[in-house]
Amino acid sequence: MILLCRLALLVSLIAANLAWAAHSFENTAIVRTVELGGASVHVVTTYAVKALEPKSSVYTIALSPNEHEKTSWLEVRQKGQQVALSLQPVLLDTANNLYLYRAELPKQLAINETTNLIVETVQTHATYPWPEQAEQGDEQALKYETDLYVLSPYKTSVQRTKIRTLSPRIISYTTPEGIDFTTDNPVTKSGATITYGPYHNIPASSTLEFVQQHQKHITAHYNHDFPCAEIATLKRAAEISHWGANLNIQDEIVLHNAGPTLKGHFSRLQFQSQTFYNRPSPTILNWFTLHLPAGIRNVYYYDLIGNVSTSRLRTAPSVPKTLSGNPNQYSVMEVRPRYPLLGGWNYTFTLGWDAPLADSTSFDSKTGKYIVGVPVMTVIPDAVVDDAEVKIVLPEGATDVEFFPPFPAKNTTISTHVTYLDTVGRPAVTFHYERLTDKHSGIIYVTYKVPFSAHLRKPLAVAAGLIGVFVLSMGWRRVDMRLDTKQKL
DSSP states (O other): OHHHHHHHHHHHHHHHHHHHHTTTEEEEEEEEEEEOOSSEEEEEEEEEEEESSTTEEEEEEEEOHHHHHHEEEEEEEETTOOSOOEEEEEEEETTTTEEEEEEEEEEEEOTTOEEEEEEEEEEESOEEESSSEEOTTSOOEEEEEEESSOOOSSOEEEEEEEEEOSSSOEEEEOOOOSOSSOSSOSEEEETTEEEEEEEEEEOOOOSHHHHHHHOOEEEEEEEOOSOOEEEEEEEEEEEEETTTTEEEEEEEEEEEEOSOEEOSOOOHHHHHHHHHTTOOOTTOBOOEEEEEOTTOEEEEEEESSSBOOOOEEEOOOOOOTTSOOOTTOOEEEEEOOSSOBOTTOEEEEEEEEEEEGGGTEEEETTTTEEEEEEESOOOOTTOEEEEEEEEEEOOTTOEEEEEEOSSOOSEEEEEEEOOTTOSSOEEEEEEEEEEEOGGGOOEEEEEEEOOHHHHHHHHHHHHHHHHHHHHHHHHHHTSOOOSOOOOOO
16 A cells, blocks of 8 residues: 555656656747667757746656667757757656656756757667568568657647668658648658648647547658678677787677568579679678777687688877877778678677787876776777676775776676686676667776785796795605515625
8 A cells, every 4th residue: 555655656746746847948930850770869859949938957758668668879959059958867757657857957057048958779679571571672661650749748839850772772761640730741751851740839748648649650661772780699708908908809799680681592603692792681690890990909800610811900000198190090800701691690709909008007196096997898889788797807805996887787797717826716707788889889997006015926826836846846756656575686
């Protein structure tokens, strides 16, 4: 009974906040632009906002359950500003079946003062192949589904939705019927852009009543000329060595082609013919390019069979921290799998490299701590990482470990990693993530201390091992292992 009362109180508070929020702002215009791709979809929604009350500083953003489930990255900022606004997720509004976010404006707005807010999201697994199967030489077609109206707890004067594809070859799209907020054509197409709207004088739409009476479901069916790459699992291990002044990063990757599954059998002759005439099938993933750090060395790439020698690497020299170098300087690696990856196929491989520790590590003399930056992942263009594990192994004896990820992890664990020449093992921090995109290519910073005694632990262990072997050999020489101890004449 107490739990039900608390739940009812929470729902009433959310409803009260929504009712109050509906009177604090008005949307003079909403423009949503959907950039369709393969495994990920980028959505940019611009809100032209006008304050209706003095000292208005909190703007509420509403997402439907379907949109919230597909959204893996969300950022809100003012137009013309690069710094993102503080965003606080609100509990699910069970009364209206919505997810709410509160954006803190940098300053309070006076009555009738306006500002433009840009909400940028990345949706994963928002498209799917249609038809689900295709032959080796067929084109690749995808479908994308979304809602017609952008939900908002505020009244909206005018609203548009633009859906853009990389190719103007759009097979079909939905033409909504029974629209109450327009006198023009509800949808128009121009080249590779489908425009829904403008729709005028839309009331507050973040209510269950509006969704049931006015919300429409729209679909875009389009050709996509690039493979749909996904990473099913990614295991990154970064090992820090002070003795070797080295940072080793190794990725274990399971790559998946999420395009239409192969219909029939694979023809090597047809594939070689398409490659010779430079007419690759969009359903085949044959190669991809990675941007690796500058100054790397000892790069290795192998799969379950062995070393793969079909890749190409162009390394960039390491730039010392004391010099002003190009921040976009990186090494380029063209990865070619052992076999072409068709729709529904997987490919498991390992990629690793060594890098100078000075390129990613600094020492704070005031606190006596080392600061190491490790990238979350190496981005594969337009690829979604379904499950990722990033493990950072610190030197043996490291203490006072603190970590600062660029975005929250699903969970974080601290363990002990034991390898050769270790005595008690090395502390390791492991981060678990899901549904990573190109927007999640941040750096995890880890700070720690290494006392002087910890530096001596490894040579002392080696010396103790050598002395032990020497003593054992001396004792072994003094033991008579013969069965017949009688001395022959």
